[in-house]
Amino acid sequence: MNWNELVSMGGHAPYVVGAVAVCLGVMALEVAALRARTRAALRAMDAAGGDAAATPFAPARGGAA
Amino acid sequence: MPAAWNHVAAPAGKGPPADRFVPWFGAAAGALLLAGLAFGLFVAPVDPVQGDAARIGVVHVPAAWTSLLIYIAMAACGAAALGGRSKGPALWMSALAPTGALFTVIALATGALASRPSSGAWWTWDARLTAELILLFLYIGFLSLRSAIDDPRRADRAGAVLVIVGVVNVPILYFSVLWWNTLHQGAAAGLARATDTAHAMLPAMLVMALAFWTYSAAVSLARVRCALLEREADHRRLRRGEPA
Numbered sequence: 001m002n003w004n005e006l007v008s009m010g011g012h013a014p015y016v017v018g019a020v021a022v023c024l025g026v027m028a029l030e031v032a033a034l035r036a037r038t039r040a041a042l043r044a045m046d047a048a049g050g051d052a053a054a055t056p057f058a059p060a061r062g063g064a065a
Numbered sequence: 066m067p068a069a070w071n072h073v074a075a076p077a078g079k080g081p082p083a084d085r086f087v088p089w090f091g092a093a094a095g096a097l098l099l100a101g102l103a104f105g106l107f108v109a110p111v112d113p114v115q116g117d118a119a120r121i122g123v124v125h126v127p128a129a130w131t132s133l134l135i136y137i138a139m140a141a142c143g144a145a146a147l148g149g150r151s152k153g154p155a156l157w158m159s160a161l162a163p164t165g166a167l168f169t170v171i172a173l174a175t176g177a178l179a180s181r182p183s184s185g186a187w188w189t190w191d192a193r194l195t196a197e198l199i200l201l202f203l204y205i206g207f208l209s210l211r212s213a214i215d216d217p218r219r220a221d222r223a224g225a226v227l228v229i230v231g232v233v234n235v236p237i238l239y240f241s242v243l244w245w246n247t248l249h250q251g252a253a254a255g256l257a258r259a260t261d262t263a264h265a266m267l268p269a270m271l272v273m274a275l276a277f278w279t280y281s282a283a284v285s286l287a288r289v290r291c292a293l294l295e296r297e298a299d300h301r302r303l304r305r306g307e308p309a
Binding site for chain 1: 102106116117118120121124125128163164167170171174175178179181182280284287288290291294295297298299301302305
């Protein structure tokens with residue numbers, strides 16, 4: 001498939017691109033929400049006087065969701 | 066649910082395996098996602114009947130498989146939670162539910178986008194579509210039920226019962242295209258006979274399914290890890306006499 005065919009896709013491009021965008025968008029939203037929840041959990045741990053890094057299941061700070 | 070799975074998310078030993086698995090699963094999911102999309106959009110041949118709209122199947126079909134697979138995994142966790150005393154299965158059940166619900170949303174939305182150019186309708190009350198919508202309601206019902214009950218043990222048990230009862234929807238969803246004459250095309254692969262379109266797109270669909278499954282594993286592990294951290298923070302506050 002060349003670039004022109006990919007862009008038009010017989011008039012179906014908006015549907016195909018929309019489907020891919022919905023999929024990637026929903027996954028990105030989930031990851032962003034999970035990262036925010038992780039940061040909130042780390043703050044709660046700090047507020048509770050615990051050292052999150054010292055717990056056996058500590059997430060990486062500011063890192064992986 | 067094997068006890069080993071609890072150890073993955075809540076290790077009591079030297080280090081946190083979850084911290085090691087999450088980035089690897091995430092990276093694998095990203096690489097597979099790129100490969101699956103590239104194959105589905107650039108390499109797979111154009112479908113003679115549906116045209117390029119059939120390429121939506123590379124996202125739609127694996128998302129529908131994943132939504133169903135996650136529900137089956139949740140039902141297994143629910144059975145283990147009801148039958149045993151460990152809190153692990155209930156924790157996994159709760160961690161899987163949001164991801165399952167999101168993949169159901171993706172399957173429904175991409176299904177509407179695939180249906181519009183080929184049949185002219187965004188939605189019909191077709192057996193397969195309706196069963197997938199019921200699956201979404203089951204996920205939403207589970208999440209709502211869990212958040213509505215304050216006592217975690219009662220919430221776990223009520224959620225497990227709901228998920229197990231909802232399993233009746235799984236065979237209806239899977240075999241609906243065989244049992245009834247539906248607008249939805251035949252099964253893409255598996256026990257039911259695959260369509261020609263699905264044969265051409267099958268390699269891309271399988272790669273995308275692997276991408277979705279590794280992604281689901283990564284986010285579920287991260288969610289279990291996060292829930293355990295929140296629980297630990299609550300316990301520490303309670304030990305200090307503060308409200309959780």
